[in-house]
Amino acid sequence: MSEYAVVNPATGETLATYPTITDEALESVLAGAHAAFLTWRNVPVEERAARIRKVAELHRERRDELAAIIVREMGKPLEAALGEVDFAADITEYYADHADKITGDQPIDIDGEGTAVIRRSPLGPLLGIMPWNFPYYQVARFAAPNIVIGNTIILKHAGQCPESAAAIEKMYADAGLGDGVYTNVYASNEQAAAIIADPRVQGVSVTGSERAGAAVAEVAGRNLKKVALELGGSDPFILLSTDDLDSAVQAAVDARLDNNGQSCNAAKRFIVVDGLYDEFLEKFTAKMTEAKVGDPFAEDTVLGPLSSLTAAERLAEQVDKAVAQGATLVAGGKRDGAYYPGTVLTGVTSDMDAYGEEFFGPVGVVYKVADEDEAVKIANDTSFGLGSYVFTTDEEQAARVADKIDAGMVYVNVVLADEPGLPFGGVKRSGTSREMGLLAADEFVNKKLIRVGA
DSSP, rough: OEEEEEOTTOOOEEEEEOOOOHHHHHHHHHHHHHHHHHTTSOHHHHHHHHHHHHHHHHHHHHHHHHHHHHHHOOOOOOOHHHHHHHHHHHHHHHHTTHHHHSSSSOOOOOOOSEEEEEEEOOOOEHHHEEEEEEEEHHHHHHHHHHHHTTTTEEEOOOTTTTHHHHHHHHHHHHHTTTTTEEEEOOOOHHHHHHHHHHHHHHEEESOOHHHHHHHHHHHHTTTTTTEEEEEOEEEEEEEOSOOHHHHHHHHHHHHHHHGGGGTOOOOOOOOEEEEHHHHHHHHHHHHHSSBOOOOOTTTTSSSSOSSOOOHHHHHHHHHHHHHHHHHHEEOOOOBTTTOOEEEEEOOOOEEEEEEOOOOOOOOOOEEESSSSSHHHHHHHSSOOOOOOEEOOHHHHHHHHHHHHSSSSSSSSOSOOOTTSSSBOSSGGGBOOOSSTTTGGGGGGEEEEEEEEOO
16 A cells, blocks of 8 residues: 555545655666756756746746645645745745855955865755645755755655645756756655665755654664754743733734644743733633634635544544643543644643643643743743744843743744744754755755865
């Protein structure tokens, strides 16, 4: 049975299956990616950027078709799917616009005579292992900068995203990049390990779970390959003061329910100072429970199904276990097939499994704290360190708390504010690298020192 299939989570219907690549065909892909690299690296950067710009244009031209695909594949509400396609186009275009910056020489001031520069040059074929929750966005932020740099891409998408994977490959082909510059493979996990081990492949980037990241890193380490990891998160949303509680609550709900709650950098733990806690909890619960659950193609749907029946069952098990261990289920918690409503938990303590877990779905855990210090303590008391959110009217407090939080990203008084130029990534068990922004272009390059005497 193929590992790649489109199973509509809204209905459970299998719409299409795709065969796993044969070992013989995979060898052809590896040879093609290596041969393409030897040519692509010498294509003028202006031309590489122009081809990538065309990929961005094709995202926009095929917007409706691309969005419909991922609604079917993973249940994303249509409006969110359209937004993802737009964002993927913006990210792709960003790297076309900044091609000179990510490939240009970096002069170094030296004490002696002569010159010294850091010259960025490509490494070779790279493997990308991508997740199902953002089928276009995740690929764009990995593939676009690396192709502009001169690397070539082999892309293994999630098993439930074969149709979007094929659509992405077609855009790169239609943009005129040529055979082997971007190749989609329906590979098994064992075949992915073989790709990483192949001496022609120079690095691997994986976005996914801690388990997946650890497995890939182990194979990469054995083969001395560069690995970039973007993993899970249990991001804190800290509310210390506000002059508009309704807006703060809406921001909290938006940050929790985006993408059906299936976003690694979604706000998941809501840490609220005592004086605001009761009113926040009441308003937050009301907003979470009024979020409409339904057909992801319907215009007024806020929450479509989770990505699969298995994902919904797993989330329900987490919530049920939290309640069994003593947490309070304030609202929600009733699964209907792959659908799961906005859910609120309180009373979660450090001796419960839920305290250290990531809830990958529309579940918010609310904590009451006495002050800033306790808020920071709870925020940092996690194995994750991806993103975080701080709401306060005190600018000095905002700066102080931002410095104290152990995370790769801190957003102050704003949510859902990602943009192509802002780096994305975390610390601790949330990952080891950065994507998006100019930092993303430094992950898979040879930063070569060229020192010239007088």
